[in-house]
Amino acid sequence: MSQSIKLTAEEIALIEQKRAEEKAIQEALLKSYDHYRERKIASHKETIVRQEKDEEQRKENYKTIFNELIKVSKFFRFDCTKKKTLTTVDLFELNENGDEIRYNADFSKHIKPKEVVKLDSYYYEMKIVYTGIVPEKHEYYVVPTSTYSKYSYRITGYKMQVQGTGVNSWDKRGQMTNAKTVHKKILEIVENKFRQIEYQKEQDSSNKRITDRFNIEFSKFVKNVTSIDKNTFNIKLDNGITIEIYGYENGDGDITFRKGKIAFPYQMDITSLISNLNDIKGEE
Numbered sequence: 521m522s523q524s525i526k527l528t529a530e531e532i533a534l535i536e537q538k539r540a541e542e543k544a545i546q547e548a549l550l551k552s553y554d555h556y557r558e559r560k561i562a563s564h565k566e567t568i569v570r571q572e573k574d575e576e577q578r579k580e581n582y583k584t585i586f587n588e589l590i591k592v593s594k595f596f597r598f599d600c601t602k603k604k605t606l607t608t609v610d611l612f613e614l615n616e617n618g619d620e621i622r623y624n625a626d627f628s629k630h631i632k633p634k635e636v637v638k639l640d641s642y643y644y645e646m647k648i649v650y651t652g653i654v655p656e657k658h659e660y661y662v663v664p665t666s667t668y669s670k671y672s673y674r675i676t677g678y679k680m681q682v683q684g685t686g687v688n689s690w691d692k693r694g695q696m697t698n699a700k701t702v703h704k705k706i707l708e709i710v711e712n713k714f715r716q717i718e719y720q721k722e723q724d725s726s727n728k729r730i731t732d733r734f735n736i737e738f739s740k741f742v743k744n745v746t747s748i749d750k751n752t753f754n755i756k757l758d759n760g761i762t763i764e765i766y767g768y769e770n771g772d773g774d775i776t777f778r779k780g781k782i783a784f785p786y787q788m789d790i791t792s793l794i795s796n797l798n799d800i801k802g803e804e
Contacts, residue, residue, distance in 0.1 A: 553634075556618065557611055561637055564609050568641045575643050581664045581678050582646045588699040589662060595652035596662075601645045611635040650684075650706050655713050660684035660706055665695050682706055686713065727751055730767035733775045738765070752780070760785040 579600065586598040610633040612620040621631055648662040664678040679695040680702050687694075687709060696702050730751045735742055738753075747754045751767040764780035 552618075553611075553614055556614055556620075557635070560611060561609055561639070564607055564639055568607060568639060571643075572641060578664075579644050579646065582648060585662060585664050585678070585680055585699075586648050589648060589702065592699045592703045593652070595650060597649045597651050599645075599647045599649060603643050603645055605641050605643060607639045607641055609637040609639065611637065650710075652706075652710070654710050655685075655717055658685040658710075658713060660687070660709060662702055662706075682709065684709075726769050729773075730769055730775055734765070734767055734777065737777065 582598065582600070586596060589596045612622055612631065613634050615621055623629065623631060650660045650662070654660060660682060661684055662680050663683055665681050666675050667677045667679055668674060669676050679697050680699070681695050682702060682705050694705070696705065727750075731748065734753055738755075741755050741757075744755045744757055745753050746756050746762075753765045753767065754762065755765065756762045761782065761784040763782045765777050766780050767775060767777050769775045
């Protein structure tokens with residue numbers, strides 16, 4: 521049968537004093553700079569570990585998508601570059617409560633850190649580039665986009681999205697799950713870009729022919745041209761009258777001009793107006 525040990529008042533007082541001293545030491549440790557330093561650095565290291573894990577998962581996602589695309593077409597390349605980065609941890613002096621001292625007494629000035637610790641980390645720069653024939657200075661690539669649970673912010677999978685020169689697909693539009701569909705989309709985009717470029721070349725050639733013709737037919741008014749906008753020639757005569765002349769080229773290459781909006785800065789009688797307008801005509 522166990523017997524309870526009775527402590528004297530003096531012994532109880534010594535035990536309580538010891539507990540109080542240990543508690544004081546523990547509280548002092550929690551408020552100490554060394555403990556604060558170790559805890560803050562450890563927290564940043566944990567964050568870096570999570571970030572690096574996410575980067576490795578992101579890399580795997582790219583590789584998975586690339587492997588699917590390369591089965592459909594050989595014209596894809598996976599670019600992956602590992603980049604070093606530094607995370608800086610600012611460590612400050614502590615007050616009596618163990619809190620960081622970041623400002624002076626009246627909060628009018630920032631206090632510099634007592635110590636700055638730098639932690640190594642990394643991230644990946646990645647692109648799945650389409651390497652087929654594309655217009656000069658154009659680039660098209662595929663990126664994975666996360667899909668999330670309807671009821672939580674949990675990633676449930678990944679889709680593919682085409683991005684690149686002149687492609688407006690920064691939101692949820694254009695997300696695909698099938699590699700064949702992605703490849704087909706890229707081919708459609710590239711074909712459309714080539715058509716646009718050819719159309720613009722033809723348009724620029726036509727514009728030049730119209731301008732050259734205008735300079736011949738309306739040579740005496742060339743000095744009065746204030747601006748040219750899409751084959752619309754804005755002319756300001758010496759007497760202040762402004763007039764627009766439109767140039768057109770039909771399918772046979774014939775170029776014609778017609779007068780457009782007219783404006784004058786003062787009242788003018790109709791006879792004088794007609795006379796001025798008749799002066800604005802091409803060479804016969």
